Amino acid sequence: MSHSVTPELFQTYLAPVLDTAYGVAFYTTSHGGDAERLVEETVVRAYTRFSSFQPRSNFRAWFLRLMVDLFRCQYQGRGSEQELACGEAAADLPVIDPMDVEPRGQSSEFPLQLLRKLDRQQIASAFSELPAEYRIVCALYFMDEFSYAEIADVVGCPVEVTRSRLHRGRKALSHVMRTQVREMYSLA
Amino acid sequence: MISDTPPYRCKDVRERLDDYLDQELLPHEIQWLREHIEACRACATLCQCAYEELAEMRAVVQKETRGGLTNETRVLR
Numbered sequence: 001m002s003h004s005v006t007p008e009l010f011q012t013y014l015a016p017v018l019d020t021a022y023g024v025a026f027y028t029t030s031h032g033g034d035a036e037r038l039v040e041e042t043v044v045r046a047y048t049r050f051s052s053f054q055p056r057s058n059f060r061a062w063f064l065r066l067m068v069d070l071f072r073c074q075y076q077g078r079g080s081e082q083e084l085a086c087g088e089a090a091a092d093l094p095v096i097d098p099m100d101v102e103p104r105g106q107s108s109e110f111p112l113q114l115l116r117k118l119d120r121q122q123i124a125s126a127f128s129e130l131p132a133e134y135r136i137v138c139a140l141y142f143m144d145e146f147s148y149a150e151i152a153d154v155v156g157c158p159v160e161v162t163r164s165r166l167h168r169g170r171k172a173l174s175h176v177m178r179t180q181v182r183e184m185y186s187l188a
Numbered sequence: 189m190i191s192d193t194p195p196y197r198c199k200d201v202r203e204r205l206d207d208y209l210d211q212e213l214l215p216h217e218i219q220w221l222r223e224h225i226e227a228c229r230a231c232a233t234l235c236q237c238a239y240e241e242l243a244e245m246r247a248v249v250q251k252e253t254r255g256g257l258t259n260e261t262r263v264l265r
Contacts, residue, residue, distance in 0.1 A: 019253070019254060019255075019257070022257045023249070023250065023253035023254075026256060027253070032256065035256070036256075039257060112237075112240050112241050112244045115241075116247060116251070118248055118252075119252065120253065123248060123249055123252055142245065142246050142249040142250065143253075147211075147212065148212055163207075163212075167206045170206075170242075170245070173245065177245065
């Protein structure tokens with residue numbers, strides 16, 4: 001069902017989504033200026049397509065899907081072909097060897113609260129160690145309360161692919177963030 | 189080989205830990221996993237550490253981008 005497009009109505013939908021969108025954009029692009037530009041361009045695209053949005057559906061997911069598509073088109077320069085986005089092999093985590101990731105629970109003495117001492121550039125740096133498709137999935141996961149199915153819907157990939165990327169990506173993130181903390185505080 | 193029947197072993201719990209933390213397991217899987225960690229201190233510690241780490245990571249990731257957008261983007265012009 002179509003609906004009349006007014007700036008006020010659009011703004012009503014948009015306002016609650018912006019913080020999440022910026023966070024996802026920031027950790028996906030690893031740059032504040034790029035993130036803001038990506039969100040702005042997504043806002044414009046969403047507004048021009050707002051008449052096709054189904055009012056009873058999930059605006060947040062719809063908006064983020066547009067943003068992920070834009071990121072793939074503009075920042076990766078490889079179009080929005082879902083086949084490519086979903087078809088990357090399991091070996092596409094080139095920087096961090098998953099086998100090198102610290103087994104959780106075997107380091108319970110690690111002061112987890114020190115993770116909060118990391119600043120945005122350090123966290124962005126940790127995200128930047130991941131391949132783009134992993135960054136997208138992890139950013140969506142950490143910035144919102146999406147289920148695997150909802151993240152899969154946003155990124156346009158099967159749930160199992162999304163799940164695998166999320167699990168491996170956040171283990172790698174944990175590894176990098178713990179390393180950053182150890183270096184900051186000269187921990188063993 | 190990961191078991192799909194009770195009782196869960198430690199490796200079954202480790203395999204399902206992320207799904208458990210994300211509330212993506214089926215109800216019977218949750219029950220079997222909880223039965224194991226109630227009896228296994230090592231797996232209980234593993235789950236607790238993983239849960240706390242995830243919470244800390246989510247907190248810092250969200251905190252560091254809050255209010256990051258300028259007002260120009262927030263207001264549709």
